Amino acid sequence: MFAERGYAATTIDEICAAVPTSKRTFFRYFADKEALVFPNRRGRLARFQELLAAVRPDQSPFDVFRTVTSLFAAEYTENREQLLAQQRLIAQSPELLAREREIDSDWEREIAASFVRRMPPGESGPWLADVLAGAVMGTVRATMRHWYADDGQADLESLGLEAIDYLERGFVFSRQEPDA
Amino acid sequence: MFAERGYAATTIDEICAAVPTSKRTFFRYFADKEALVFPNRRGRLARFQELLAAVRPDQSPFDVFRTVTSLFAAEYTENREQLLAQQRLIAQSPELLAREREIDSDWEREIAASFVRRMPPGESGPWLADVLAGAVMGTVRATMRHWYADDGQADLESLGLEAIDYLERGFVFSRQEPDA
DNA sequence: GTACAAATGCCACTGAGTGGCATTTCAGTT
DNA sequence: AACTGAAATGCCACTCAGTGGCATTTGTAC
Numbered sequence A, B: 001m002f003a004e005r006g007y008a009a010t011t012i013d014e015i016c017a018a019v020p021t022s023k024r025t026f027f028r029y030f031a032d033k034e035a036l037v038f039p040n041r042r043g044r045l046a047r048f049q050e051l052l053a054a055v056r057p058d059q060s061p062f063d064v065f066r067t068v069t070s071l072f073a074a075e076y077t078e079n080r081e082q083l084l085a086q087q088r089l090i091a092q093s094p095e096l097l098a099r100e101r102e103i104d105s106d107w108e109r110e111i112a113a114s115f116v117r118r119m120p121p122g123e124s125g126p127w128l129a130d131v132l133a134g135a136v137m138g139t140v141r142a143t144m145r146h147w148y149a150d151d152g153q154a155d156l157e158s159l160g161l162e163a164i165d166y167l168e169r170g171f172v173f174s175r176q177e178p179d180a
Numbered sequence C: 001g002t003a004c005a006a007a008t009g010c011c012a013c014t015g016a017g018t019g020g021c022a023t024t025t026c027a028g029t030t
Numbered sequence D: 001a002a003c004t005g006a007a008a009t010g011c012c013a014c015t016c017a018g019t020g021g022c023a024t025t026t027g028t029a030c
Helices: A012-018 A023-029 A041-054 A061-078 A080-091 A094-116 A125-149 A156-169 B012-018 B023-029 B041-054 B061-078 B080-091 B094-117 B125-149 B156-169
Strands: none
Touching: A012 A023, A041 A061, A041 A094, A061 A080, A061 A094, A061 A125, A061 A156, A080 A094, A080 A125, A094 A125, A094 B094, A125 A156, A125 B125, A125 B156, A156 B125, B012 B023, B041 B061, B041 B094, B061 B080, B061 B094, B061 B125, B061 B156, B080 B094, B080 B125, B094 B125, B125 B156
């Protein structure tokens, strides 16, 4: 229904009439309208947590994220069409975009928690882990944007791994030469 | 009123009664309730655009951001109390947190636009600029979180510049030695 | 003082989300 | 099959954010 009429144009009353069920029952199963677009949010986050925890503890944050990137790249490539449809829906509504960022923020917290365990102990450990997690999530978001903008044609794993390399080794690139 | 009763607990009707004005007039001046907490959003973004545009075009993205960081660090330190109060307000409401992320997202777009002009021309230019902008905004957000968590005691400029150094040179740090 | 435009107020409305309570459904028991 | 307690569902009324339409006020130029 969202795909046909648009997210905002579809009221919860209409959805309930179509199921059919009562609005009251709807809100017992979904926290709000947005939850329809991001199903099983808790479960996905929990699984992400487990994935992070499963990586060997002596692996660096970057190795952790390379592992996770390859895993998710495969999964997202598998479900490409579904994800593209979801993204088309999200793109048309500021609320949904906001909710997507909120979810990313949850994931970023998990990344930071995973990183802090792998940091050298010391004063700046938590701070550094947090900054790195922020940078990682930033690159992931940018990468996903490009993949979506490209209709999922690009190789997601390559993009992700390249972005991680930039973070690990620094963003070095030839400076723009004036008049060269 | 938000500070006294909390954001969610203060209705627009109450605000209008206090001013006093009508609810209809309120919505002619503010797009929504959240706009009260983030005043002059357009103006701030426009000023940020100008700051980015004012930096010499041969400066690298990192130099751009060092300049901007120093500027904002000074300004934020100046208005420390006000910012802390605003942050306390934002922290209590998911809606406001979402709005803050939305604003950050706008700023990230501007950063990316500024970076892409300073990138070496070529295929991966826009993609790299976007990824870097994402990483930058990620570190900025993490940095601000730490500054807020620290009640604005830390030296914001040092934190910001340090984070930029990490991005430019790569996140290198001694690996955790097992049993060393 | 008149005329015109902009700002404001008023009213009714939609749509998301909640609280309270009655009713149904369903499982286990005898 | 009838009974019982709990969970699921439905129904109704409500709050609050936000919008549309229209009348009224305010201010300003002449």
